[in-house]
Amino acid sequence: MVRVTCLGGVGMVTGSSYLIESAAGKKVLVDCGLFQGGKNMEERNWKEWGFDPARISTLFLTHAHIDHSGKIPKLVKDGFQGRILASPPTAELCSIMLLDAAHVQEMDAEWQTRKNKRRSNMEVLPLYTTEDAEASLRLFAPIEKDKIVEPEPGIRARMRNSGHILGSSVLELWVEEGRAPLKMVFSGDLGKKNQLIVQDPHEIFDADYLFLESTYGNRLHRSLEESKVELMEAIQYAVSHKEKVLIPAFAVERTQELLYILGEFQRAGRLPKIPIFVDSPLAIKATQIFRKNKKYYDKEAQAIVDQGYDPFDMPNLRFTESTEESRAINKSEGSAIIIAGNGMCTAGRIRHHLKHNLWRPGTSLVIVGFQAQGSTGRQIVDGAKQVRILGETVSVKAKVFTIGGFSAHADQNDLLEWAGHFESNPRVFLVHGEPSASEALAAKIRERLGLDVYIPKWKERLVLKPREMAVEEAAEPEALPDFQAAMANAIVELENQLKNLKKEVRSRKNMGEDDVDRLKYIEEEIKGMIEERRQ
Ligand SMILES: [Zn+2]
Numbered sequence: 001m002v003r004v005t006c007l008g009g010v011g012m013v014t015g016s017s018y019l020i021e022s023a024a025g026k027k028v029l030v031d032c033g034l035f036q037g038g039k040n041m042e043e044r045n046w047k048e049w050g051f052d053p054a055r056i057s058t059l060f061l062t063h064a065h066i067d068h069s070g071k072i073p074k075l076v077k078d079g080f081q082g083r084i085l086a087s088p089p090t091a092e093l094c095s096i097m098l099l100d101a102a103h104v105q106e107m108d109a110e111w112q113t114r115k116n117k118r119r120s121n122m123e124v125l126p127l128y129t130t131e132d133a134e135a136s137l138r139l140f141a142p143i144e145k146d147k148i149v150e151p152e153p154g155i156r157a158r159m160r161n162s163g164h165i166l167g168s169s170v171l172e173l174w175v176e177e178g179r180a181p182l183k184m185v186f187s188g189d190l191g192k193k194n195q196l197i198v199q200d201p202h203e204i205f206d207a208d209y210l211f212l213e214s215t216y217g218n219r220l221h222r223s224l225e226e227s228k229v230e231l232m233e234a235i236q237y238a239v240s241h242k243e244k245v246l247i248p249a250f251a252v253e254r255t256q257e258l259l260y261i262l263g264e265f266q267r268a269g270r271l272p273k274i275p276i277f278v279d280s281p282l283a284i285k286a287t288q289i290f291r292k293n294k295k296y297y298d299k300e301a302q303a304i305v306d307q308g309y310d311p312f313d314m315p316n317l318r319f320t321e322s323t324e325e326s327r328a329i330n331k332s333e334g335s336a337i338i339i340a341g342n343g344m345c346t347a348g349r350i351r352h353h354l355k356h357n358l359w360r361p362g363t364s365l366v367i368v369g370f371q372a373q374g375s376t377g378r379q380i381v382d383g384a385k386q387v388r389i390l391g392e393t394v395s396v397k398a399k400v401f402t403i404g405g406f407s408a409h410a411d412q413n414d415l416l417e418w419a420g421h422f423e424s425n426p427r428v429f430l431v432h433g434e435p436s437a438s439e440a441l442a443a444k445i446r447e448r449l450g451l452d453v454y455i456p457k458w459k460e461r462l463v464l465k466p467r468e469m470a471v472e473e474a475a476e477p478e479a480l481p482d483f484q485a486a487m488a489n490a491i492v493e494l495e496n497q498l499k500n501l502k503k504e505v506r507s508r509k510n511m512g513e514d515d516v517d518r519l520k521y522i523e524e525e526i527k528g529m530i531e532e533r534r535q
Pocket residue numbers: 063065164189
């Protein structure tokens with residue numbers, strides 16, 4: 001049997017991570033994400049792992065987003081020495097994102113320490129440092145998509161395109177279990193068909209267990225075309241008031257998608273002649289990685305390249321790298337489009353732009369990404385009249401445009417369609433969603449696809465057997481040393497087999513003597529094995 005401990009990304013959208021333990025004692029991780037969205041959530045990043053990172057041989061990484069990769073440097077700091085298997089663009093994107101995350105951690109700790117000094121002298125340490133991030137980058141081993149790899153005996157894996165961001169993958173994972181391997185599929189974050197830039201999600205037909213994301217399990221996105229119209233409205237609103245268009249956006253994918261659409265507007269002669277700023281050093285580097293990885297583009301993006309354009313460039317576009325350049329934007333008069341991180345308005349340069357513009361009537365605030373509970377962005381979307389930004393209370397006078405159609409996530413229909421390709425009736429675990437989203441999707445999957453669905457809880461340990469499932473109480477992992485746990489599991493399984501066998505012997509009346517003898521013999525043998533293992 002295989003045990004899967006849900007370390008994060010269950011009942012919530014951040015902190016994705018699963019520990020997979022085979023009966024043979026192999027331990028691998030799928031994703032190692034940071035918890036984000038408010039203080040309570042972030043405290044989880046400091047909790048004990050519940051296992052020894054030094055004993056993890058392989059980490060499979062579905063994609064570069066921090067909610068899937070952001071705790072890797074901490075894992076390495078705490079002893080992980082194995083390999084990190086990811087697609088080549090994921091590895092490249094992580095090379096900038098993990099360093100950036102380390103920098104944010106260091107800055108945060110420094111700020112907290114300074115703040116504490118006024119009260120006590122407690123020094124606050126960062127979750128991890130730039131050095132830890134650099135050490136983790138040395139462990140990346142890129143693997144090409146669609147190829148089966150066997151990082152160690154008994155464990156095989158294949159990455160398929162998930163259509164979410166550049167290089168994002170669905171993971172197919174086979175763990176050898178006696179006669180037949182047990183196959184798990186981790187959707188990672190799943191995109192949708194006809195998404196900008198990236199290719200459509202790969203369809204998969206076979207799995208014993210499916211770990212499916214459910215970020216938008218209760219929602220249907222508006223179409224991309226409608227969203228483009230809304231974006232144009234937001235731009236025109238601010239331009240007509242000579243104010244700014246603020247777009248908080250994740251540095252990876254969303255920023256490039258926005259540039260891609262603005263480029264379309266520009267080439268069609270529809271974009272007002274105002275400056276466009278990408279005010280995020282991380283987004284600048286990410287855009288360079290996008291430009292390098294053209295082979296991962298879909299047909300439409302490829303066609304733009306073939307016509308001689310850069311899909312992420314325009315004459316009036318400026319990438320501002322230094323803080324001086326960033327500050328200068330706020331002194332500038334008149335309209336401009338400002339794309340800056342982070343996407344949930346909880347950190348990054350967007351906070352400065354919000355402080356300067358959110359209180360100005362005529363400003364457009366364009367929300368294009370998911371806003372986690374507790375984040376500043378979510379408060380604004382939920383209609384807050386005032387929010388705290390950089391230690392100040394700022395009124396919300398800007399017009400807020402919430403545009404859902406740019407999501408890099410599948411919506412309810414997309415998720416149902418993708419899950420509907422499985423022909424093997426997998427058991428489904430719904431993960432990576434807030435409870436209301438997961439529950440709504442669970443009901444739809446049961447109703448439309450007739451599959452068994454379970455929504456795991458944080459730290460819950462699932463026991464998977466081929467075509468069977470059991471849920472253990474949420475227990476601290478590693479309560480028993482490994483081999484003892486494996487033995488205990490084996491005994492339970494043998495006892496169950498014995499029970500079934502006895503039942504069968506009793507119920508089958510018209511069996512030949514040979515059959516009865518044979519069954520008795522098997523029964524004796526199992527009893528013997530149990531005795532042996534108990535000693
Ligand atoms: Zn993602």
